Amino acid sequence: xxxxxxxxxxxxxxxxxxxxxxxxxxxxxxxxxxxxxxxxxxxxxxxxxxxxxxxxxxxxxxxxxxxxxxxxxxxxxxxxxxxxxxxxxxxxxxxxxxxxxxxxxxxxxxxxxxxxxxxxxxxxxxxxxxxxxxxxxxxxxxxxxxxxxxxxxxxxxxxxxxxxxxxxxxxxxxxxxxxxxxxxxxxxxxxxxxxxxxxxxxxxxxxxxxxxxxxxxxxxxxxxxxxxxxxxxxxxxxxxxxxxxxxxxxxxxxxxxxxxxxxxxxxxxxxxxxxxxxxxxxxxxxxxxxxxxxxxxxxxxxxxxxxxxxxxxxxxx
Amino acid sequence: xxxxxxxxxxxxxxxxxxxxxxxxxxxxxxxxxxxxxxxxxxxxxxxxxxxxxxxxxxxxxxxxxxxxxxxxxxxxxxxxxxxxxxxxxxxxxxxxxxxxxxxxxxxxxxxxxxxxxxxxxxxxxxxxxxxxxxxxxxxxxxxxxxxxxxxxxxxxxxxxxxxxxxxxxxxxxxxxxxxxxxxxxxxxxxxxxxxxxxxxxxxxxxxxxxxxxxxxxxxxxxxxxxxxxxxxxxxxxxxxxxxxxxxxxxxxxxxxxxxxxxxxxxxxxxxxxxxxxxxxxxxxxxxxxxxxxxxxxxxxxxxxxxxxxxxxxxxxxxxxxxxxxxxxxxxxxxxxxxxxxxxxxxxxxxxxxxxxxxxxxxxxxxxxxxxxxxxxxxxxxxxxxxxxxxxxxxxxxxxxxxxxxxxxxxxxxxxxxxxxxxxxxxxxxxxxx
Numbered sequence: 001x002x003x004x005x006x007x008x009x010x011x012x013x014x015x016x017x018x019x020x021x022x023x024x025x026x027x028x029x030x031x032x033x034x035x036x037x038x039x040x041x042x043x044x045x046x047x048x049x050x051x052x053x054x055x056x057x058x059x060x061x062x063x064x065x066x067x068x069x070x071x072x073x074x075x076x077x078x079x080x081x082x083x084x085x086x087x088x089x090x091x092x093x094x095x096x097x098x099x100x101x102x103x104x105x106x107x108x109x110x111x112x113x114x115x116x117x118x119x120x121x122x123x124x125x126x127x128x129x130x131x132x133x134x135x136x137x138x139x140x141x142x143x144x145x146x147x148x149x150x151x152x153x154x155x156x157x158x159x160x161x162x163x164x165x166x167x168x169x170x171x172x173x174x175x176x177x178x179x180x181x182x183x184x185x186x187x188x189x190x191x192x193x194x195x196x197x198x199x200x201x202x203x204x205x206x207x208x209x210x211x212x213x214x215x216x217x218x219x220x221x222x223x224x225x226x227x228x229x230x231x232x233x234x235x236x237x238x239x240x241x242x243x244x245x246x247x248x249x250x251x252x253x254x255x256x257x258x259x260x261x262x263x264x265x266x267x268x269x270x271x272x273x274x275x276x277x278x279x280x281x282x283x284x285x286x287x288x289x290x291x292x293x294x295x296x297x298x299x300x301x302x303x304x305x306x307x308x309x310x311x312x313x314x315x316x317x
Numbered sequence: 318x319x320x321x322x323x324x325x326x327x328x329x330x331x332x333x334x335x336x337x338x339x340x341x342x343x344x345x346x347x348x349x350x351x352x353x354x355x356x357x358x359x360x361x362x363x364x365x366x367x368x369x370x371x372x373x374x375x376x377x378x379x380x381x382x383x384x385x386x387x388x389x390x391x392x393x394x395x396x397x398x399x400x401x402x403x404x405x406x407x408x409x410x411x412x413x414x415x416x417x418x419x420x421x422x423x424x425x426x427x428x429x430x431x432x433x434x435x436x437x438x439x440x441x442x443x444x445x446x447x448x449x450x451x452x453x454x455x456x457x458x459x460x461x462x463x464x465x466x467x468x469x470x471x472x473x474x475x476x477x478x479x480x481x482x483x484x485x486x487x488x489x490x491x492x493x494x495x496x497x498x499x500x501x502x503x504x505x506x507x508x509x510x511x512x513x514x515x516x517x518x519x520x521x522x523x524x525x526x527x528x529x530x531x532x533x534x535x536x537x538x539x540x541x542x543x544x545x546x547x548x549x550x551x552x553x554x555x556x557x558x559x560x561x562x563x564x565x566x567x568x569x570x571x572x573x574x575x576x577x578x579x580x581x582x583x584x585x586x587x588x589x590x591x592x593x594x595x596x597x598x599x600x601x602x603x604x605x606x607x608x609x610x611x612x613x614x615x616x617x618x619x620x621x622x623x624x625x626x627x628x629x630x631x632x633x634x635x636x637x638x639x640x641x642x643x644x645x646x647x648x649x650x651x652x653x654x655x656x657x658x659x660x661x662x663x664x665x666x667x668x669x670x671x672x673x674x675x676x677x678x679x680x681x682x683x684x685x686x687x688x689x690x691x692x693x694x695x696x697x698x699x700x701x702x703x704x705x706x707x708x709x710x711x712x713x714x715x716x717x718x719x720x721x722x723x724x725x726x727x728x729x730x731x732x733x734x735x736x737x738x739x740x741x742x743x744x745x746x747x748x749x750x
Contacts, residue, residue: 004652006652007658011658014658018550018554019554021550022550022551022554025547025550025551026551026566026569028547028626029569029570029572029573029626029629030569030572030573031588032581032584032585032588032626033572033573033576033580033581033584035584035587035588035594036580036583036584036587039587039594046592047586047587047590047592047593047594048587048590048592048593048594048597049594049597112374116370116371116374117371119367119368119370119371120367120368120370120371120372122367123364123365123366123367123368124364124368126360126363126364126367128357128360128361128363128364129361129364129365129368130361130364130365133739133744135368135372136744137735137739137744138372138375138376138380139368139371139372139375140744140747141375141379141735142375142379144683144731144735144738145383145687145728145731145732146686146687146688146689146704146727146728146731147687147689148687148689148704148707148708148724148727149383149386149687149707149724149727149728149731150379150382150383152386152707152711152720152721152724153379153382153383153384153385153386153724154378154382155711156382156385156386156389156717156721157378157381157382157385158382163385164381164384164385186378187378189374189378190374190375190378190379193371193374193375198747247575250577251577251578251579253578253579253690254689254690254708257712258711258712268577268578268579271579271583272579272690275579275582275583275586275694276694279583279586283583284583284587286580287577287579287580287583287584290576290577290580291576291580294572294575294576294577294580295572295575297575298568298571298572298575301575302568302571
């Protein structure tokens with residue numbers, strides 16, 4: 001993006017103006033996320049920088065909102081912090097419970113989405129695959145259909161999963177999926193699958209099929225070929241697909257609002273409640289933790305991407 | 318090497334010479350074309366078997382629920398299932414016939430049975446959807462008939478409330494006497510039926526949905542426009558910088574993309590509040606006075622700003638991947654032939670970015686029309702989109718059929734856009750990061 005030597009004066013001015021505009025847009029992208037972090041250390045219950053914070057007075061800063069995350073919902077938050085206090089926090093503090101729910105749901109939804117999605121991506125990337133385009137469109141659609149519509153449909157389905165059987169004349173009754181962990185996990189797996197498909201298919205585009213044929217010609221059976229040749233090569237794609245699926249689940253709130261019961265109170269749902277009822281700076285502490293979490297995930301994905309680029313022989317210019 | 322991974326290879330190596338008729342044959346004497354067809358069938362089946370589990374999973378957990386929702390949008394048996402006798406009377410008597418004593422008797426019997434089965438609330442709610450303010454008519458009548466009701470039924474029921482004689486009410490009950498109805502779709506385009514069953518516009522103060530659809534469309538268009546204005550320079554910068562530098566800057570785009578939606582929405586709430594950081598900075602800079610703090614949140618402005626921020630990466634990434642492939646020598650050639658930099662941009666560079674622009678704009682628009690969380694939190698009442706109305710019917714008014722009908726209309730719009738996207742861009746070209 002260097003300025004050519006033949007640039008006129010006006011073009012030079014425009015070039016620098018353009019850089020300033022770009023900087024402003026980057027600022028717009030990043031500033032909201034960064035601003036949250038110092039504000040979460042605010043000693044006062046405000047959402048703005050106090051004078052003490054601006055003059056870097058240590059008294060203006062405090063960890064109280066982080067502490068309140070731990071104590072919120074505990075039976076005895078003011079008791080001395082011994083083992084029973086920590087056990088109380090572990091079992092009763094609402095944010096701790098929410099984190100546990102989110103991790104459980106995210107973990108299992110990721111496994112379901114990744115296993116099914118990777119298998120399907122392998123099938124879809126074979127040249128013989130019939131109706132490829134149509135099937136791909138169906139499999140990607142949970143990402144395209146607005147979440148409110150998906151959640152509405154799931155609400156009806158999960159409150160009586162056997163109802164569609166009446167369409168073929170069977171009048172069956174079966175238990176509710178709504179309000180169970182299984183229901184939320186299935187819903188989140190559905191929403192995460194398109195991301196797995198997209199990332200794994202993208203990895204398979206550059207996959208050299210002759211490697212699999214070479215393995216077969218050397219006597220490997222299909223299973224050995226898959227686990228020893230194909231899997232290690234597409235692993236970066238599978239892992240980033242899994243991370244996408246996990247983040248989708250970890251960030252999802254609408255389906256949880258519609259189909260989860262009080263037991264499946266995930267972090268986003270707890271945040272949603274917090275924002276709607278009475279927004280306290282504790283939300284900013286959660287937000288900060290989530291920002292750190294997403295930085296970590298982004299780093300992992302970026303490392304995986306660079307690794308697979310390196311393996312394919314693409315080096316940065 | 319009996320079960321090779323690639324069956325074609327096995328057959329090709331085993332193919333022997335020609336038979337008497339001159340067709341190629343395999344080692345076991347089969348015509349080669351037949352063997353090839355069989356093996357390609359097997360390969361197709363094998364590929365399909367890999368996809369099948371996921372396809373079934375998606376059909377059960379996603380496609381079928383949507384189908385159920387569509388069914389719900391045309392079916393509501395709240396009245397017909399609980400009021401069988403009056404429903405039968407409506408079936409037997411054509412529209413326009415005056416309710417006779419038999420009809421009133423059927424109504425009385427149904428009201429009594431329904432009150433005893435405690436379903437009268439469901440019945441009243443169903444009628445209330447089409448004729449607001451009538452739910453209490455049913456529940457109070459239910460209380461009164463519980464001990465039994467004497468003939469003449471017409472006069473006795475009218476004694477409960479004069480409203481029972483309203484021809485509009487009878488027309489609505491006739492509509493509801495069949496479990497399948499198009500009324501919810503009519504209502505979602507602000508139409509209703511008059512006493513004779515003709516489709517008319519809803520009363521002025523009840524026309525909300527068309528306005529909301531138009532607003533959703535407009536706000537999405539504005540958001541698509543702003544993401545384009547902000548995304549284009551960024552994508553261009555990233556595509557023209559050396560890869561090492563652009564990878565660093567790319568992190569600034571990907572970080573918001575990976576950050577939780579609720580975190581970003583919360584951040585904007587904090588920033589845009591009247592006592593928030595943006596207003597503070599403006600006051601401090603002397604641009605506005607302390608008593609003139611701007612209202613930037615809980616209205617359309619809030620929705621536009623926050624959604625632009627949230628959807629911006631979806632514009633930048635497709636634009637970037639297209640711009641990356643544009644050969645800079647075309648622009649240089651144009652310049653060397655005497656074009657000004659503006660002409661070179663307008664006639665050479667910009668047309669080449671159109672595929673990326675189309676992909677990004679469609680993606681942002683599709684995502685924007687269905688957005689729920691952000692408008693719900695920062696939109697106030699004027700920044701709400703159609704999704705918020707669907708959620709309201711699902712969780713507050715519990716008019717699920719109405720929610721389903723609105724969702725079905727929105728779904729139709731999104732699917733058309735999705736189809737266009739697949740035609741123009743190809744769904745397999747969708748990339749993430």
